[in-house]
Amino acid sequence: MSTSSSASVPNLMFFFGFLLFSPFSSSCEASDSVYDTFIQCLANHSDPSPPASSIVYTQSNSSYTKVLQSYIRNQRFNTSSTPKPLLIVTPTIESHVQTAILCSKNVRIQMKIRSGGHDYEGLSYVSDIPFFILDIFNLREIEVDIGDETAWVQAGATLGELYYRIWEKSKVLGFPAGVCPTVGAGGHITGGGYGNMLRKYGLSIDHVVDFKIVDANGRIMDRKGMEEDLFWAIRGGGGSSFCVILSFKIKLVPVPETLTVFRVERTLDQNATVIVYKWQLVADEIDNDLFIRVLTQPVTVKKQKTIRASFISFFLGDAARLLSVMDKEFPELGLKKEDCMEMNWIDSVLYWANADYGTSSVVTSLDSLLNRTPVTVDFFKRKSDYVRKPISKVGLEFIWKKMIELGKVEMAFNPYGGRMSEIPSSETAFPHRAGNIYKIQYSVTWSKEGEEKEYTTRIRKLYSYMTPFVSKFPRAAFLNYRDVDIGVTKTWSKYEGEVYGAKYFMGNYNRLVKVKTAVDPTNFFRNEQSIPPFN
Numbered sequence: 001m002s003t004s005s006s007a008s009v010p011n012l013m014f015f016f017g018f019l020l021f022s023p024f025s026s027s028c029e030a031s032d033s034v035y036d037t038f039i040q041c042l043a044n045h046s047d048p049s050p051p052a053s054s055i056v057y058t059q060s061n062s063s064y065t066k067v068l069q070s071y072i073r074n075q076r077f078n079t080s081s082t083p084k085p086l087l088i089v090t091p092t093i094e095s096h097v098q099t100a101i102l103c104s105k106n107v108r109i110q111m112k113i114r115s116g117g118h119d120y121e122g123l124s125y126v127s128d129i130p131f132f133i134l135d136i137f138n139l140r141e142i143e144v145d146i147g148d149e150t151a152w153v154q155a156g157a158t159l160g161e162l163y164y165r166i167w168e169k170s171k172v173l174g175f176p177a178g179v180c181p182t183v184g185a186g187g188h189i190t191g192g193g194y195g196n197m198l199r200k201y202g203l204s205i206d207h208v209v210d211f212k213i214v215d216a217n218g219r220i221m222d223r224k225g226m227e228e229d230l231f232w233a234i235r236g237g238g239g240s241s242f243c244v245i246l247s248f249k250i251k252l253v254p255v256p257e258t259l260t261v262f263r264v265e266r267t268l269d270q271n272a273t274v275i276v277y278k279w280q281l282v283a284d285e286i287d288n289d290l291f292i293r294v295l296t297q298p299v300t301v302k303k304q305k306t307i308r309a310s311f312i313s314f315f316l317g318d319a320a321r322l323l324s325v326m327d328k329e330f331p332e333l334g335l336k337k338e339d340c341m342e343m344n345w346i347d348s349v350l351y352w353a354n355a356d357y358g359t360s361s362v363v364t365s366l367d368s369l370l371n372r373t374p375v376t377v378d379f380f381k382r383k384s385d386y387v388r389k390p391i392s393k394v395g396l397e398f399i400w401k402k403m404i405e406l407g408k409v410e411m412a413f414n415p416y417g418g419r420m421s422e423i424p425s426s427e428t429a430f431p432h433r434a435g436n437i438y439k440i441q442y443s444v445t446w447s448k449e450g451e452e453k454e455y456t457t458r459i460r461k462l463y464s465y466m467t468p469f470v471s472k473f474p475r476a477a478f479l480n481y482r483d484v485d486i487g488v489t490k491t492w493s494k495y496e497g498e499v500y501g502a503k504y505f506m507g508n509y510n511r512l513v514k515v516k517t518a519v520d521p522t523n524f525f526r527n528e529q530s531i532p533p534f535n
Helices: 006-020 028-045 064-070 094-107 159-169 185-190 228-233 272-282 319-329 345-353 366-370 393-406 452-465 494-519
Strands: 056-058 087-089 110-114 131-135 142-145 150-154 208-214 220-222 244-251 259-267 290-301 304-315 340-343 379-387 410-415 438-446
Touching: 028 056, 028 087, 028 094, 056 064, 064 087, 094 110, 094 131, 094 208, 094 244, 142 159, 150 159, 159 185, 159 345, 159 366, 185 244, 228 494, 259 272, 259 319, 259 345, 272 290, 272 304, 272 393, 290 393, 304 319, 304 345, 304 393, 319 340, 340 345, 345 366, 379 452, 393 452, 438 452
Parallel strands: 087 131, 110 131
Antiparallel strands: 056 087, 142 150, 150 244, 208 220, 208 244, 259 304, 259 340, 290 304, 290 410, 379 438, 410 438
16 A cells, blocks of 8 residues: 655645644634545545545534544543544545554544443543544444354444344354443453453453454554464453454354343341352352352432442353352352343343343343443443452441442442463453452442532542552553553653553563564554553
């Protein structure tokens, strides 16, 4: 593929100088100037059909706001003061991605890559410097091959679409990934891909056998064409630090015709503390077919403030075997036959899509898995931790007290063990394997602009209170639960990046820096928490 003619470089340099001294956040003039230059570059380097103008949106375009907001999943980053992209580029074919990379280099504005918009901190679509979004939602084809039990999935597909397409072809195959159907597959997979089958099958990345990417030089390559170190890095290290993920090939996993789920809730006066303590002792050691999440939150019952612990399960088997396992390993919960619901795998996907909503149903039918828009889009903040030693009953009581004092905060305990303990921490870039009993997701959600300080203070206080009970040196964090509180970079130095990189990637951070240095030494692919090159 040819590059821009040298005659155009002085004009582009003049334009960039103009841009630096222009207020970009609300300037339609700057946006239109970028548009004209970018469109000309795209037209020079791509096929005439479809025309470049049909995939690029400027701030003066009537569809700009709709396209921008369609994949914003956190209202914190959808306010009047949120920096907006000068352009949104929405490729419909793979060569559009190649050309967008080349033109981004020519115009010299930062490129942000968005697949589903679930980045908790908005790093895929917000920046404090002039930028455009490469929004790949149009690249969402899924090809399922039942013969060899694999699927090729474009990065703009959602998890719901993937599950739907698998179910169309087979009733006894599934894929271990997240429970939110509107999450974009590209970011989810490359960050690790965590779901309710991880104790049986590990993470999503443990079943990725090939990628198709575009590198910083605009070259399309698959696993054979890339260095094996790069294949290692984008399985858990986050693709956006290294390349644009076009698609990936996954190996499907067997699921039984009958699965079982349950949701059992206990408050403090129903012995919740003892039950949660015992859960810690068995959650990572119990039958690998069983995953039990514990959702803890302060509630008011009969005018008394208390803590409710909701035990939400997924079991690869029938209710009779589940009850046998629970009676033997976790009788403290008091699970009964009437608590259990048997269903097929796709119905369990629907069940878990509604798990955070209690008894109300939000995702109600198989076809609703194809809906790319969440039912609600709120303001929220999330954080994460890992627990390597059981928290004592006294410790739990301290935590409950603080949660009640804080009010509207939640913690979800997600168990590890099983297959996760069998895979070495260096097998992929995702390091959090053996030795972790469970992962914590801290959550706080609000509905009105202007309440951010109040609610983010609550979750940060809870995170601070948890310090004695979680991993240390470093205090580990999960990349897909993006959290800028743990550090950001402004210089993209190895040492500045290590502040957050060691928490997300532990002992794998240095290897990720080496891979970054080899494949993207000029740091074209970057965000506020990306892997920096060594320089």
